[in-house]
Amino acid sequence: MTSVKTDASRLAVLAIGLAGFVGAGLVPATAQEQVPQGWFKACSKQEDVDICNVQNILMADTGQMITGISLIELKGKVNRKVFQVSVPSGRMVPPGIGLQVDGGKTQKLDYVICFPDRCVAEAQLSDTLVASFKKGSELTLTSVNFQNQPNPIKVSLQGFTGAFDGPALQQSDIEDRQKKLQEFVNKNNEDFAKKLKEEQEKAKAGN
Numbered sequence: 001m002t003s004v005k006t007d008a009s010r011l012a013v014l015a016i017g018l019a020g021f022v023g024a025g026l027v028p029a030t031a032q033e034q035v036p037q038g039w040f041k042a043c044s045k046q047e048d049v050d051i052c053n054v055q056n057i058l059m060a061d062t063g064q065m066i067t068g069i070s071l072i073e074l075k076g077k078v079n080r081k082v083f084q085v086s087v088p089s090g091r092m093v094p095p096g097i098g099l100q101v102d103g104g105k106t107q108k109l110d111y112v113i114c115f116p117d118r119c120v121a122e123a124q125l126s127d128t129l130v131a132s133f134k135k136g137s138e139l140t141l142t143s144v145n146f147q148n149q150p151n152p153i154k155v156s157l158q159g160f161t162g163a164f165d166g167p168a169l170q171q172s173d174i175e176d177r178q179k180k181l182q183e184f185v186n187k188n189n190e191d192f193a194k195k196l197k198e199e200q201e202k203a204k205a206g207n
Contacts, residue, residue, distance in 0.1 A: 038156075039163035048077035054164050056155060064088070065118065067141055067153045071125055071164070081125035085109055086118045090146045097121040098142040101132045101157075106142075134161045 043052040052073050058066040068086035085097050097109040109121035121143075123129075133139070134157075142152040 038159045041163050041166065041168045043168040050075045052168060054160075056160075058153060058155065067155070068118075069139075069141070069155065071130070073125070083109075083123045083125040083129060085121045085141055087121075087141075087143045087151075089114060089117060089119055091119050092144040092146065092148060093119075095144040098140075098152075099123075100140040100142075101136040102138055104132065104136075130164065133157055134164070 039054060039056045041052060041054045043050065045051070054071040056069045058068070060066055065086065065088065068084075070082075070084045070086075072080075072082045072084060074080045074082075085099070087097065091111075093111050093114075095108075096111060098106045099109055100106045107123070109123045111119050112122045113120050136157045139155040139157055140152050141155065142150050145151050
């Protein structure tokens with residue numbers, strides 16, 4: 001018989017695979033006009049399971065993920081609803097991730113799996129949690145880094161209800177998001193290389 005912990009780990013891998021497929025959900029504020037952002041829903045089918053994932057992904061200017069949020073529903077051979085939060089690796093595991101909607105009570109999410117670039121915490125996706133997201137205005141997710149310092153990340157809940165209750169994105173929309181995100185990351189890399197070259201030239205001129 002498969003343990004709950006093993007099942008959770010497998011589901012985390014499955015969900016992260018889907019998140020990678022539609023991972024261009026949100027980019028930094030500096031690129032708000034360049035790339036679509038906010039809450040969105042994407043659905044896919046893996047073997048005998050239909051998966052729908054309502055998510056929001058916060059990213060740094062470099063394109064690196066800061067925090068990924070997923071509300072996942074599986075239907076078919078496996079029926080399950082899961083809430084997951086992904087944060088960069090280098091986190092203290094025992095504290096887990098604190099979840100707070102507006103000024104409400106903080107709920108602890110336990111980590112279920114870690115990869116070289118991220119750790120994933122998970123909780124049951126309940127109707128109560130969804131309702132709190134629909135009524136709330138801001139979500140605060142707090143992980144603890146390797147220096148034992150809390151790292152709170154605030155996420156707007158604006159647009160959540162429309163994404164959760166509305167239709168999933170079409171494949172063309174997903175591809176467009178990915179393309180625009182890649183263009184944004186490439187431009188940032190080019191700008192960084194240009195600034196680095198300018199600094200090197202200044203250093204040479206100063207010698």
